[in-house]
Amino acid sequence: MTFERLPDLSTAELVAERIREALLQGTLRPGDRLIEADIAAELGISRGPVREGIRLLAAEGIVVLRRNRGAVVTSPTFDDVLEVYVVRLGLGLLALNHAMSLDAASAPEFDDVELLLRRMRNPGVQGDALLMMDADLHFQSALFDLSGLTRVTAVLDQTARDIPVFVKVLGITYDELDHSALIERHERLLHAVRQRHRDAAAAAWRDHVRCTVGEFARGYPAAQFEGIFDLPLMHHVFDHHDNLG
Amino acid sequence: MTFERLPDLSTAELVAERIREALLQGTLRPGDRLIEADIAAELGISRGPVREGIRLLAAEGIVVLRRNRGAVVTSPTFDDVLEVYVVRLGLGLLALNHAMSLDAASAPEFDDVELLLRRMRNPGVQGDALLMMDADLHFQSALFDLSGLTRVTAVLDQTARDIPVFVKVLGITYDELDHSALIERHERLLHAVRQRHRDAAAAAWRDHVRCTVGEFARGYPAAQFEGIFDLPLMHHVFDHHDNLG
DNA sequence: CCTGACCAGATTGTCAACAATCTGCAAAGC
DNA sequence: GCTTTGCAGATTGTTGACAATCTGGTCAGG
Numbered sequence: 001m002t003f004e005r006l007p008d009l010s011t012a013e014l015v016a017e018r019i020r021e022a023l024l025q026g027t028l029r030p031g032d033r034l035i036e037a038d039i040a041a042e043l044g045i046s047r048g049p050v051r052e053g054i055r056l057l058a059a060e061g062i063v064v065l066r067r068n069r070g071a072v073v074t075s076p077t078f079d080d081v082l083e084v085y086v087v088r089l090g091l092g093l094l095a096l097n098h099a100m101s102l103d104a105a106s107a108p109e110f111d112d113v114e115l116l117l118r119r120m121r122n123p124g125v126q127g128d129a130l131l132m133m134d135a136d137l138h139f140q141s142a143l144f145d146l147s148g149l150t151r152v153t154a155v156l157d158q159t160a161r162d163i164p165v166f167v168k169v170l171g172i173t174y175d176e177l178d179h180s181a182l183i184e185r186h187e188r189l190l191h192a193v194r195q196r197h198r199d200a201a202a203a204a205w206r207d208h209v210r211c212t213v214g215e216f217a218r219g220y221p222a223a224q225f226e227g228i229f230d231l232p233l234m235h236h237v238f239d240h241h242d243n244l245g
Numbered sequence: 246m247t248f249e250r251l252p253d254l255s256t257a258e259l260v261a262e263r264i265r266e267a268l269l270q271g272t273l274r275p276g277d278r279l280i281e282a283d284i285a286a287e288l289g290i291s292r293g294p295v296r297e298g299i300r301l302l303a304a305e306g307i308v309v310l311r312r313n314r315g316a317v318v319t320s321p322t323f324d325d326v327l328e329v330y331v332v333r334l335g336l337g338l339l340a341l342n343h344a345m346s347l348d349a350a351s352a353p354e355f356d357d358v359e360l361l362l363r364r365m366r367n368p369g370v371q372g373d374a375l376l377m378m379d380a381d382l383h384f385q386s387a388l389f390d391l392s393g394l395t396r397v398t399a400v401l402d403q404t405a406r407d408i409p410v411f412v413k414v415l416g417i418t419y420d421e422l423d424h425s426a427l428i429e430r431h432e433r434l435l436h437a438v439r440q441r442h443r444d445a446a447a448a449a450w451r452d453h454v455r456c457t458v459g460e461f462a463r464g465y466p467a468a469q470f471e472g473i474f475d476l477p478l479m480h481h482v483f484d485h486h487d488n489l490g
Numbered sequence: 491c492c493t494g495a496c497c498a499g500a501t502t503g504t505c506a507a508c509a510a511t512c513t514g515c516a517a518a519g520c
Numbered sequence: 521g522c523t524t525t526g527c528a529g530a531t532t533g534t535t536g537a538c539a540a541t542c543t544g545g546t547c548a549g550g
Contacts, residue, residue, distance in 0.1 A: 010312060011503080035531070046505045048293075051532090055297070059304050061396060067255060068511050068532055083396050090335045151306060151328050155400055256533080280501070291535045296502090313502055313541050 011045065015053025018043065020062070023073065023165050024130070030075035030169050034063060060158050062165055076166045081216065084159045084166065089209045091152050092144060093202055099146035100196045110194055113142045117190060120183050129174060132182075133164055139186060143193065172216050185211065256290065260298025263288065265307070268318065268410045269375070275320035275414050279308060305403050307410055321411045326461065329404045329411065334454045336397050337389060338447055344391035345441045355439055358387045362435060365428050374419060377427075378409055384431060388438065417461050430456065 009017070019039075022028040034054055036047045043050065054071045057063045063071045074080075116139040120132065137160040144153045167174065185208045192201035254262070264284075267273040285295045299316045302308045308316045319325075361384040365377065382405040389398045412419065430453045437446035 008312060033531095037531075047532090048504055052297075052300070055300065061399075067253060069513090070532065080396075083394055086339060086394075087336070087397060087400070090339050091332070094331060094335050149328050149331075151325075151404075152332060154306075155332070159396075278501095282501075292502090293534055314543090315502065 011049040012052035012056060015039070015043065015050050016056045019053065019057060020161070020165060023062070024168050026168070028073060030073050032073045034071040034073065060161055062162065076170060078170060081163075081166050081170065081172070082213065084162055085209055085213050088156060088159050089206065091156050092140070092205050092209070095144040095147040095149055095152050095156065096193055096201050096205055097198060098149055099143070100193055100198055100201065102146070102148065109146055110190070113139065113146070113190060116142050117183070117186055120186070130164065132179060133167070136182065137163065143190065146193070167216070174215055256294040257297035257301060260284070260288065260295050261301045264298065264302060265406070265410060268307070269413050271413070273318060275318050277318045279316040279318065281315075305406055307407065321415060323415060326408075326411050326415065326417070327458065329407055330454055330458050333401060333404050334451065336401050337385070337450050337454070340389040340392040340394055340397050340401065341438055341446050341450055342443060343394055344388070345438055345443055345446065347391070347393065354391055355435075358384065358391070358435060361387050362428070362431055365431070375409065377424060378412070381427065382408065388435065391438070412461070419460055
């Protein structure tokens with residue numbers, strides 16, 4: 001095995017990727033219409049694959065589809081980002097717990113995850129906040145994959161694709177994010193999962209989500225989100241892990 | 246306002262619906278290939294909408310897509326059903342808790358939910374186990390909608406569409422399911438949510454999922470699922486609600 | 491007998507043209 | 521003046537034809 005799998009993305013997925021890139025670049029903004037024919041012409045392909053790509057983005061919640069009226073880039077609110085993180089918190093706990101229950105979750109599988117964690121230490125990555133976020137989400141995805149819960153990880157991966165886009169279009173600043181603290185949290189998380197310390201793992205994951213959202217909330221222009229963790233959105237479901245980490 | 250909204254399903258959604266029906270009827274079975282041209286010919290339309298409908302089912306996990314090789318009906322295992330229910334357990338708790346935190350979740354919204362619950366008492370529904378399951382899932386969906394968490398409810402609704410199909414193709418028998426007990430559980434659940442008794446609601450929801458899965462496990466031909474609730478899959482994440490209901 | 495290139499049929503992927511629908515505006519009716 | 525109707529342009533929805541790809545088998549060469 002010397003060759004890595006070919007990318008093998010369908011044209012539709014490539015189209016979706018391009019649109020996502022345009023959103024991250026700021027070329028495309030919330031409320032903008034996505035006109036199939038225009039995009040097809042720009043990419044030099046026909047409307048079919050473009051249409052399919054737009055549907056993929058619609059399934060992710062990045063664009064809104066209205067029957068016979070086309071697709072519009074979503075205008076997410078900060079609450080949408082919160083909702084995404086609440087889903088990640090919940091399903092992530094599910095995945096981590098299940099991963100720790102599997103006999104198969106031993107050394108070899110963990111090495112791949114460790115590799116992704118190491119990539120976050122790369123100085124080239126540390127410079128770019130977007131690359132950092134990408135590496136971060138990939139690490140988390142690999143960790144969740146250990147669970148073998150394909151439906152759960154599919155939803156988690158979908159939210160992972162949403163996050164950079166939402167963060168960008170909302171103008172959330174997160175440059176002050178402490179990279180070494182982030183990596184340290186992930187090391188704690190990975191170690192806990194590897195050692196199957198359920199409660200420590202749950203606490204570490206919860207801690208990471210809280211820190212990330214907390215950082216976003218700080219940088220967010222509006223002041224109404226200061227008491228973000230006091231919002232009922234984040235409470236009452238997973239609190240029992242607090243006293244265990 | 247004398248007219249009800251038109252159904253307004255896209256052709257693709259109608260196609261997906263037909264394929265789901267074929268699955269429920271047994272006309273289509275796990276492993277069967279879905280050939281775009283054949284389905285298009287049978288339905289008297291062209292391949293485009295059929296293709297789109299198949300993609301919708303793929304997003305739901307009902308069919309598996311392989312690049313350039315077409316779509317095949319999934320062959321779900323009982324573990325897949327378990328995974329679906331674990332997701333519903335987790336996200337359902339999230340939705341219910343958030344619904345109970347909203348000021349707006351007052352009488353008028355609850356009336357619609359109550360209506361759906363009453364529909365389950367309809368003798369015509371009680372006769373047909375499939376209709377019962379459908380009414381049940383609709384009630385749950387309406388309840389979750391109260392949360393206003395669109396991403397969470399979208400995933401929940403997707404799992405709701407999966408359940409009847411998976412139950413059918415796996416040959417799970419659930420006829421012995423006690424309808425009055427089911428309705429009674431739902432009444433408890435609705436009452437708890439309405440009164441905003443967080444812990445009672447969580448316990449009731451958890452109880453419902455456990456009973457449903459337990460019933461399925463009983464009817465399932467294989468014997469390996471007797472200790473289903475001892476599986477780590479169902480443990481360690483939401484257990485703290487046990488001592489509160 | 492085994493290996494690998496090649497071919498034919500089936501099926502998906504893409505395309506460009508056509509039909510159906512929506513939007514906004516302008517004109518007609520009250 | 522206000523509402524309603526009817527149109528024109530823009531855009532999506534659908535279609536049938538064509539191109540690319542995959543599958544399985546056949547056949548030549550070793």
